[in-house]
Amino acid sequence: MELSKIIEIVHGAVVSDGGGIDAIDITSVCSADLLSNVLRYGKGGALLVTCLNQPQVIRSAEISDIPAVLLALGAIPETDMISLARDKNIILLTTQLPMYTTCGLLYTAGLRSCVEEL
Amino acid sequence: MTENSPSEGTFHLMGGEFTNAGSASSELKSTLIKVGVEKSIVRRVAIAAFEAEMNVIIHAVAGTLRYEITTEAVTITVTDMGPGIENINQAMQPGYSTAPDWVREMGWGAGMGLPNISKHSDLFKIDSVVGEGTTLEIIFDLKEKNADS
Numbered sequence: 025m026e027l028s029k030i031i032e033i034v035h036g037a038v039v040s041d042g043g044g045i046d047a048i049d050i051t052s053v054c055s056a057d058l059l060s061n062v063l064r065y066g067k068g069g070a071l072l073v074t075c076l077n078q079p080q081v082i083r084s085a086e087i088s089d090i091p092a093v094l095l096a097l098g099a100i101p102e103t104d105m106i107s108l109a110r111d112k113n114i115i116l117l118t119t120q121l122p123m124y125t126t127c128g129l130l131y132t133a134g135l136r137s138c139v140e141e142l
Numbered sequence: 143m144t145e146n147s148p149s150e151g152t153f154h155l156m157g158g159e160f161t162n163a164g165s166a167s168s169e170l171k172s173t174l175i176k177v178g179v180e181k182s183i184v185r186r187v188a189i190a191a192f193e194a195e196m197n198v199i200i201h202a203v204a205g206t207l208r209y210e211i212t213t214e215a216v217t218i219t220v221t222d223m224g225p226g227i228e229n230i231n232q233a234m235q236p237g238y239s240t241a242p243d244w245v246r247e248m249g250w251g252a253g254m255g256l257p258n259i260s261k262h263s264d265l266f267k268i269d270s271v272v273g274e275g276t277t278l279e280i281i282f283d284l285k286e287k288n289a290d291s
């Protein structure tokens with residue numbers, strides 16, 4: 025799914041556009057507040073939905089080929105997080121919606137988990 | 143940082159130094175891409191290196207992350223001075239973590255780091271002496287075509 029469509033669905037705001045939103049196609053969603061779970065289950069090309077607002081979230085995305093991070097529940101990214109996102113061309117988005125609603129909307133729109141579902 | 147070559151290099155890690163946490167693994171990832179290591183293997187190496195790097199920063203005092211890249215394999219050796227691990231079997235259990243609350247608030251402390259390293263690598267050795275430190279040796283085959291990721 026086009027990232028621009030995702031932004032529309034979750035009423036998202038763009039904090040850092042990673043050098044271009046348009047080219048990005050999101051293939052699945054990884055929702056986690058534990059970084060080792062991102063590193064364990066995250067897939068390349070996934071969108072990471074989290075409430076963690078510090079720079080190692082961007083590192084985890086960079087390391088596991090995740091192009092975009094969406095902060096839910098109005099989490100405000102730390103300035104170090106924003107500058108690392110800019111540096112590493114990781115797209116950083118925010119939404120006021122809670123995690124549950126954010127994921128519910130994306131699921132309804134057709135996106136599935138990066139973890140194989142049973 | 144140290145001058146690293148495409149085939150080998152060393153990064154220095156400081157316990158509690160979160161500002162640049164992950165920069166060693168990030169630089170290693172760029173190097174692997176530059177020398178043409180296959181994408182899926184680059185991802186596995188980067189993830190394992192990052193987990194090992196974070197363990198030094200979270201649990202130890204200081205350490206080094208060394209890499210060696212040959213046509214056969216990528217080898218990562220992470221050595222630290224720190225408390226060491228008393229019971230390695232227990233530490234390897236998914237979910238086992240001694241990370242303090244403030245580390246958990248950052249999103250670490252799932253107790254998944256060592257299991258992740260094991261899962262993403264082809265060979266994983268861990269040695270530890272309580273009160274001295276811990277050494278990890280992590281190897282990724284570059285030759286084997288059917289290695290599952």
Ligand SMILES: Nc1ncnc2c1ncn2[C@@H]1O[C@H](COP(=O)(O)OP(=O)(O)OP(=O)(O)O)[C@@H](O)[C@H]1O
Nearest residue numbers: 060197201233239240241250251252253254255256
């Ligand atoms: N380098 C180290 N020095 C001392 N103890 C360590 C070291 N690495 C791991 N440990 C011990 O092993 C435990 C398990 O490590 P592991 O990486 O699996 O989980 P974690 O670091 O606690 O959490 P996570 O990696 O999921 O963020 C740690 O909580 C810690 O007690």
Ligand SMILES: [Mg+2]
Nearest residue numbers: 193197255256
């Ligand atoms: Mg760990």
